[in-house]
Amino acid sequence: MKAITWHGKHDVRCETVDDPEILNPRDAVIRVTSTAICGSDLHLYDGYIPSLKPGDVLGHEFMGEVVEAGSASTLRPGQRVVVPFTISCGRCYHCSKQQYSGCENGNPADKQDMGRELYGQPMAGLFGYSHLTGGYSGGQAEYVRVPFSDFGPLVIPDDSIDDDKVLFLTDILPTGWMAAENAGIEPGDTVAVWGCGPVGLFAVQSAFLMGAERVIAIDHFHHRLELARRFGAETIDFEQSKVYEALQDMTGGIGPDASIDCVGLEAHGAFADNIWDQIKVSTLLGTDRGHVIRQVILATRKGGRISMPGVYGGVLDKFPLGALMQKGLTLRTGQTHVQRYLRPLYTAIAEGKIDSTFLISHRLPLDQGPEGYRKFHDEQDTCTKIVLKPGLEALSA
């Protein structure tokens, strides 16, 4: 089969690799019909996440058709499924608490050592996201082996709902929703959202649905800010305006009640701390650029709430811990517990309450994946979301 493989920083290829097979009873093999490139794939592309190996198949946002099911799978060939990016067993303690991204049963025991060293406990297995999270082949491919297929995948019963409408249930839509949920939004709140990529834009929508009175969206890409404005957000372009000053003034000197960092470890902008962080990253003295989370902590009102869906991988200097404490802030974060949100969000989509198709700026055949990565990386203003369609080549051929 054809698949998008990682070979090093800014080097991804479309290659022919061995097809996947059923290895465990709960497995299924899916023929991928749609798969997206995620902002967090760019962290891999830029070499920020350790433990990838040349030839690893990328991709954790995908859906498709079941072609084969293991003896303990509940799926049947021919069913259309959306697959969560977290590989969770559904039966352990973490799963029973609906903390699905805490499930260790999908991460092979011999892959758990590094997570334990880095984070104190191993991470869940994730598709196509380094060997820290299991070393699974991802979904930017024609076929994928999906473990725990009786628990994770959501069967899309309605064939009239096309892929574009439900694909983002795999990751970014639940991630945007959980981001807003973690911000503990109360009616009348003013919520500030840093980063208007897909997760940020879904967080804007979700915050309004949860009762926020005002949402202030922050970015420097005009097209993305325009999309946020379309959903009712006020905007701050950090190249035009000073974010902290603007936020204080726009909130009567109090600061936003809740703040959401949808940026993570690759913050843009020529700020002194960012440059210092970048120097350390390039000299292997550090891993994360933390301009956004620092600013979030300073801007948020006393007693306010911070939600941090943005991905961080390592350690950070000059973290304003004093401000966090003195202001009595609450910080909530984590990899998304996708399985918790799949069904309710599917219902919201089917009822027309949430639209996610506006995001898709490009649809490309799978073999143009490497070009897709370059575009998504270099043209972030207009390139909001790239969907790869493994079937497109055949159609256009």
Add this chain to the structure above:
Amino acid sequence: MKQEQLSETVERDDAPITAARDIHPDRTLVAESVTISRSAQDLYDFWRNPANLVQVLENLVSIEVRDRHRSLWTVKAPGGNEVSWESVVTKEEPGREIYWQSAEGADVANSGRITFADAGDRGTVVRAVIAYSPPGGAIGRTIARLFQREPRLQTRRDLHRFKQLMEAGEIATSARNRRQRDERNEDQALAEKRT
């Protein structure tokens, strides 16, 4: 064998002895625990049947049962070798704990116990405590660590494979297909042979 019981001396905290700072750096005692969402009796019953352990213990080549209490264990060792010894269950309480000890003359003298403690709605805490004498002492253990045969690491991995099998019904592999799974195993075997 009471591994937990401390020498006569002064006041100690309540942490397990295996976490002590003043334990000998060449310690030959490891302890690992894991919480499994199944009843203690289920886990005990599974563990007590030697035929079940081959899929769980990564380095186990075979267990040859001699009688209810005696069995011959063969495990992979560094350098592509195998090590065998006779293991004797010295004490057990069904559903609670199993103690074992290697018989006289074992290459890797070892003893230990595995306990199954009820943990309410979290299931059961399974804890393994193992005392061993590795081949070649500290050097042997350094080599072993390089090839992931270090007993503590191995014990942890094995307990997590046990957890996966008992909770999820299968042991996780991230291989894409049989060929990749076999290649990964071969890579490991080759690396061992190069010692």
